[in-house]
Amino acid sequence: MPRVTPEHTAARRRLILDAARAVFARKGTRAATIEDICAEAGISAGGIYTHFPSKAAIREAIHAEARAANRRFPAAIRAAPDPLAALQDMAGDMFKLLDAPELQADHRMSLQMHADAVTDPELAASYAEIHVDMMHAIRGILDEAVAGGRLPETLDTEYLAWTMVALYQGARVQKLLVPSLDTARLGQMVRRLLAGVLGG
Amino acid sequence: MPRVTPEHTAARRRLILDAARAVFARKGTRAATIEDICAEAGISAGGIYTHFPSKAAIREAIHAEARAANRRFPAAIRAAPDPLAALQDMAGDMFKLLDAPELQADHRMSLQMHADAVTDPELAASYAEIHVDMMHAIRGILDEAVAGGRLPETLDTEYLAWTMVALYQGARVQKLLVPSLDTARLGQMVRRLLAGVLGG
Amino acid sequence: MPRVTPEHTAARRRLILDAARAVFARKGTRAATIEDICAEAGISAGGIYTHFPSKAAIREAIHAEARAANRRFPAAIRAAPDPLAALQDMAGDMFKLLDAPELQADHRMSLQMHADAVTDPELAASYAEIHVDMMHAIRGILDEAVAGGRLPETLDTEYLAWTMVALYQGARVQKLLVPSLDTARLGQMVRRLLAGVLGG
């Protein structure tokens, strides 16, 4: 019978994952060493291996969490009274996400992971699914608006959705490289571009 | 009379840089080893160090070339009879670039470099300049159109330019992760979005 | 074109193998570290890997050499004018081998390898072949003596050969554990036991 509560184990996993995310974001997944992660987490060098079988497993766990977080996005937006309006608002305000201090590590991590994905087919497939999921979520809202007569049937909803996702990903990278970027103005411009198609 | 001609030296540099780009694109700058590059170039491990002082120097040389290539972009577009129309066309057609087989390695490399940039402030600064350069080139064209009365004075040309750059970067990543992406339809959508602002 | 002669490469391999044999003999194959071997050979830690892909490969190379050495044994004894007499002499004198200072490391190594073999099926199969080879060599001589009418047809030549091999292996271990063992007297006794069966 373990004398260690499941809560303690979960907390330790959390500790390691958070440390790893911070270190991966700072140094990149490849340059980050197990020792870096342990130092960040305040545990000993071997201590990781009670909770994860390898460095790759940590990376995968972080990736899985990122993916899970992305899955929650569609539900959130669908819950709005007027999803189409919510989508437009978010396109304008989503750029607030780019400034959120608590998300900086995520943005950096994400970029590292994208770079890894190009190298690792398995990771690439999984990341592709994240993008596809985001696209589908947006497209679903657009399709409903088309069905409701609020958008023309001729609208290529799938590629409008793809475009929005690309815009988000591109803006994330841009903000990382050019911190002085004014995300509010960027949001305004995106909103204006979308207004030309979505109305509003 | 020097035994080794400058041409030979330049050819050797070229050989190494091309090999390095290919390997960096395939494996990532960190995972790629000097030996990988040598194998790709068909030279010996020590031979690199006659031409480059370190692996980092190779990466920097590649980056410098990428930057130089980007600098040629504004001039090309300015040379068009109607730069604004050329810009719009390119926004629609630029996505052809995403499919160009000879550019796939560049797209991959670029992603690896962006990831490195987050880790390395010097590289980040330099990459930021590339983005700023692209933005300025686009903005210059937009500003001229404003001056010529073809676009309203109220247009936030700087952030429209930023948006276009973000869209390009995002689309590049997207195409790498989701190869089935139909870049023609993506281009159509981008063109349509821009039409709402630029007219057309 | 390699600037290093094949002789140099062979010498380096030899250096490493000899060092490894010494260290394996002293510490056992498992306890011996790559660093031990490098220190013994006077080379740097990574230097081994130019010549051997892994520690296991070194062990296997040593094993292969031991096996090759064993293969030379039959030819040597067959070359004698009277192989049966030579066999008997060797049975008595072979125990001189146990004292030979230059073979002490081999005897120790051999014991380590036998221990490894029990653990590793592949190595076990290979070691079994060494034993079978030795047995066959001895049996061949005995069978010729039977064919020549010098030994009775009823003699179980196969198992007499096995017994001789077992005696050799057992004596090797014994001498390692009990260095004060008088191998000359041991040889006398073996010769006497064999005389009862082989005549002489």
Added chain:
Amino acid sequence: MPRVTPEHTAARRRLILDAARAVFARKGTRAATIEDICAEAGISAGGIYTHFPSKAAIREAIHAEARAANRRFPAAIRAAPDPLAALQDMAGDMFKLLDAPELQADHRMSLQMHADAVTDPELAASYAEIHVDMMHAIRGILDEAVAGGRLPETLDTEYLAWTMVALYQGARVQKLLVPSLDTARLGQMVRRLLAGVLGG
């Protein structure tokens, strides 16, 4: 009243030692991990240290038991009505021991221990004593037969005894490496060799 009875403690020791013997036999003393032993014994990693201060101590305890078992051998053979005949029988039948399924682990263990002994002077000394003990037991029987006039005074009883021990050790290794070995025929041959010296 002690919460933990001596019986319980003894049983736990037994459990650990049996598990350790099994694992050592299977993997070798060095490759076997504490965790392997714990898994085999069905206890936890820390639990070992209540009963043994270290892994080495377990190995030593097993060795001590092996030595104790060997000490019982002389008494058993002396108890026979005709010890000399019993010795000859055993030499022929002893090879039955090689086939006994319940002794396979012991044979393997023994080989591992011999290998360790070459590495560890203390263990070597102790193992030497086991061999010396076996030799003395056999020699004692032979000397009595000499005293009783059944064997010639010129017989080198000490080295005949050593030879018998070597034969046993050698045969053990042989049977491990060459499982197809026919131990009955091997026994026959040994008996026949001994008959030439001991009569019978």
Added chain:
DNA sequence: CATGAATGAGTGTTCATTCAT
């Protein structure tokens, strides 16, 4: 200059041992 073997600091991982529960 080109070569490639040698170097040696550093990496991910293992495992005997400790100790809070």
Added chain:
DNA sequence: GATGAATGAACACTCATTCAT
């Protein structure tokens, strides 16, 4: 006593870089 997570010193192996040829 028993547990098993935590520790930290090794370990096998990698790789950017050097340098004798």
